[in-house]
Amino acid sequence: MKLRSHRLVAAFIFLYSFKVWSAIDVVPKVLELTGDSDRIAIINNGEKTEFINIKLKKITNPGIDYSFENYIDIKEEDDPKIYYSPFRIALSPKQKKYLTVKRVKDVLFEEVYRIDIMPSLLPISNGNDSSVIINIGFSSIIRNYPKVIRKEFEFNCGNTQDVVINKGNAHITARYISGDLNGEAINIYPGQKKSFPHKDVVVENQACRL
Numbered sequence: 001m002k003l004r005s006h007r008l009v010a011a012f013i014f015l016y017s018f019k020v021w022s023a024i025d026v027v028p029k030v031l032e033l034t035g036d037s038d039r040i041a042i043i044n045n046g047e048k049t050e051f052i053n054i055k056l057k058k059i060t061n062p063g064i065d066y067s068f069e070n071y072i073d074i075k076e077e078d079d080p081k082i083y084y085s086p087f088r089i090a091l092s093p094k095q096k097k098y099l100t101v102k103r104v105k106d107v108l109f110e111e112v113y114r115i116d117i118m119p120s121l122l123p124i125s126n127g128n129d130s131s132v133i134i135n136i137g138f139s140s141i142i143r144n145y146p147k148v149i150r151k152e153f154e155f156n157c158g159n160t161q162d163v164v165i166n167k168g169n170a171h172i173t174a175r176y177i178s179g180d181l182n183g184e185a186i187n188i189y190p191g192q193k194k195s196f197p198h199k200d201v202v203v204e205n206q207a208c209r210l
Contacts, residue, residue: 023050024091026117026138033082033101033144040099040140042117044091051120052089054099056082056142062112063171063189071114081105082113082144106147109190110170113142145170153188157208161195164188164203174201 023046031040044050057071074080083102091097099115118137152168166172171187179200188194188203199208 023048024052024117024119024137026140028140029138030141030143031101033103033142034147035103037100037102040101040115041096042089042091042099043096044093047093049093050091052091052137053116053118053120054084054087054089055116055118056084057114057116059112059114063187063192069114074113079105081107081111082142084115101142103144107144108146108169110146110149111144112171112189113144114139115142143171151204153203155203155206155208157210158195158198160198162198162201162208163193163195164208165193166190172204174203175205176201 023044025043025045027041027043031038042052056074058074058077060070060072061068074082074084081104083104085100089097089099116137116139146169149170150168151170151172153164153166153172155162155164164172164174166188167190169190171189173185173187174194174196175185176182177200179197181200186194
C-alpha cells in the first residue's frame with residue numbers, strides 16, 4: 001500500500017447541477033506515533049466556516065489496496081490503544097486547529113489507523129435549479145508503533161518468485177526495481193508473508209538471498 005492520503009467524496013444529490021470544493025487540508029498526511037501523544041493540524045484554506053466531523057478507525061488488514069481495507073471504529077473497539085480529541089470542530093476561514101492523538105496502551109506490534117476528516121455538507125441554490133454539493137475531505141494514516149521497533153525479516157529467492165516474511169514488530173517496505181510496477185512500493189506488516197516475481201523487488205533495500 002502506498003503511503004498517501006486518500007480523498008473521500010460525499011454528496012447530497014438533488015437534480016442536475018453540482019459544485020465541488022476542497023477547502024480543508026491536513027498536516028501531516030501520515031502521523032507516526034512513537035511517543036505518548038502527537039497532533040494533526042486541520043486547516044481551512046477556504047472563505048467559509050467549515051464544520052468538521054472526525055472519525056478514527058483501525059485497519060484490521062493493512063498492506064492491501066485501500067478499496068479492500070477492513071476497519072473497526074475506534075469507539076467500538078473493546079481494548080483501544082489510542083484515543084483522539086476532539087470529535088468535531090468548527091474552522092473559520094484560514095483558521096487552523098489541532099487534533100490530539102494519545103496513546104493509552106502500549107502495543108507489541110505496529111497498528112495502523114485511518115482518520116477521516118470530513119466537512120459537513122449543506123445544499124446551496126444554483127439559480128432555479130437544485131444543486132449537488134460534493135465536499136471533499138481527507139483520510140490520513142496514523143501508525144502506532146511499539147516503544148522499541150524491531151525490523152526482522154526473511155527474504156528468500158525462488159526460481160520464479162521471491163518470498164518475504166516479516167518477523168519483526170513494525171512494517172517493512174518492498175520496492176519494485178523492475179517489471180510493470182517499477183518504482184512502486186508496498187508495506188509488509190508483522191506476521192505477513194508475500195511473494196513477488198523473481199528479482200522484481202528489494203526489501204528494505206536488500207535483495208533476496210539464495
